[in-house]
Amino acid sequence: MQTRPFGRTGRRVSEIGFGAWAIGGSWGAVDESDAVAALNAALDSGVTFIDTADVYGDGRSERLIRQVLKERGGERPFVATKAGRRLPQQTVAGYTDENLHAWIERSLTNLAVETLDLVQLHCPPTDLYYHPEAFDSLDRLKKNGKIRDYGVSVERIEEAIKAIEYPGVVSVQIIFNIFRQRPADLFFDLAKKKELAVIARVPLASGLLTGKFRADSSFADDDHRKFNRHGEAFDVGETFSGVPYDVGLAAVDRVRKLIGGDVAMAQFALRWILMFDAVTVAIPGAKNSAQARANAQAADRPALPQSVMDELKAIYDQDIRPHVHQRW
Numbered sequence: 001m002q003t004r005p006f007g008r009t010g011r012r013v014s015e016i017g018f019g020a021w022a023i024g025g026s027w028g029a030v031d032e033s034d035a036v037a038a039l040n041a042a043l044d045s046g047v048t049f050i051d052t053a054d055v056y057g058d059g060r061s062e063r064l065i066r067q068v069l070k071e072r073g074g075e076r077p078f079v080a081t082k083a084g085r086r087l088p089q090q091t092v093a094g095y096t097d098e099n100l101h102a103w104i105e106r107s108l109t110n111l112a113v114e115t116l117d118l119v120q121l122h123c124p125p126t127d128l129y130y131h132p133e134a135f136d137s138l139d140r141l142k143k144n145g146k147i148r149d150y151g152v153s154v155e156r157i158e159e160a161i162k163a164i165e166y167p168g169v170v171s172v173q174i175i176f177n178i179f180r181q182r183p184a185d186l187f188f189d190l191a192k193k194k195e196l197a198v199i200a201r202v203p204l205a206s207g208l209l210t211g212k213f214r215a216d217s218s219f220a221d222d223d224h225r226k227f228n229r230h231g232e233a234f235d236v237g238e239t240f241s242g243v244p245y246d247v248g249l250a251a252v253d254r255v256r257k258l259i260g261g262d263v264a265m266a267q268f269a270l271r272w273i274l275m276f277d278a279v280t281v282a283i284p285g286a287k288n289s290a291q292a293r294a295n296a297q298a299a300d301r302p303a304l305p306q307s308v309m310d311e312l313k314a315i316y317d318q319d320i321r322p323h324v325h326q327r328w
């Protein structure tokens with residue numbers, strides 16, 4: 001497993017991380033033993049970066065991470081969490097100093113640490129980026145030793161561009177995958193210039209880019225791939241990256257033809273992300289140890305040839321771009 005510098009923080013993290021949303025909730029049932037095995041498999045495979053949030057399973061994800069890290073002992077991985085989504089409704093007014101402090105205290109308890117490695121604002125309303133008070137609060141939390149660093153998790157590139165004007169922002173988490181290529185055009189040069197850590201989320205387009213789904217695949221009622229397919233509960237871009245399911249399946253068929261040898265499509269999709277040196281870490285979610293292990297092993301795959309990169313860009317431009325490019 002290779003590591004990359006986490007922006008200007010002086011720390012390094014594995015280039016494949018572990019996305020801990022699915023072991024929290026909103027992805028159908030994931031029992032505790034599978035969740036624990038998934039985390040252990042990732043860590044055993046050299047993963048040193050975990051992404052979670054206070055709302056994943058209402059804290060279940062953070063608490064499972066605490067449990068696994070306590071059982072394992074030894075050197076701790078970098079654990080990034082998020083704050084803001086405990087608000088009953090997303091409003092700028094909800095991001096008070098008091099609320100931010102309370103959310104962070106809860107994550108400190110859930111994770112059983114004195115200082116959080118990284119807190120990311122969890123896709124707040126766009127307007128929050130025009131309110132320096134929220135960033136002042138984060139600076140105070142940093143000064144008080146509650147958080148080591150802070151960053152943002154954004155829906156839109158334009159939000160990221162605004163957010164990084166605040167000098168304390170060290171990282172940007174954004175959707176980046178074969179079906180979401182716009183950050184490479186518009187954000188990565190800037191991110192490199194500013195020495196930001198870039199966390200590529202939803203790297204498998206919610207599993208679409210594993211190639212395992214069919215038109216008649218079904219999902220549990222409590223899986224966002226059923227209940228949020230049209231953005232009913234949160235930004236539709238978080239579900240299959242906002243690509244209509246049938247369009248995604250057709251594009252996946254085209255991607256399949258490009259994969260040589262015995263490579264699994266999930267590893268191919270993750271390796272594609274690692275081709276971009278502006279990316280610090282890709283954070284695939286995994287619900288069991290086999291998925292976690294396979295995802296971590298993507299880091300060992302050889303680089304993709306330029307011809308394949310060009311073909312993947314063409315698939316994006318022709319099939320996917322009209323559905324996502326202008327939206328995020």
Ligand SMILES: NC(=O)c1ccc[n+]([C@@H]2O[C@H](COP(=O)([O-])OP(=O)(O)OC[C@H]3O[C@@H](n4cnc5c(N)ncnc54)[C@H](OP(=O)(O)O)[C@@H]3O)[C@@H](O)[C@H]2O)c1
Binds near residue numbers: 019173204205212286
């Ligand atoms: N707003 C935010 O900040 C935000 C939003 C979304 C995600 N995130 C973060 O980004 C992380 C990753 O995104 P994501 O979990 O939404 O989507 P993802 O990584 O694109 O897809 C994860 C899902 O794909 C399936 N899968 C994973 N590896 C596989 C493999 N090797 N073979 C077959 N299937 C596999 C699993 O579900 P099934 O087995 O059920 O198909 C898994 O839950 C999250 O865990 C979270 O940490 C943050």
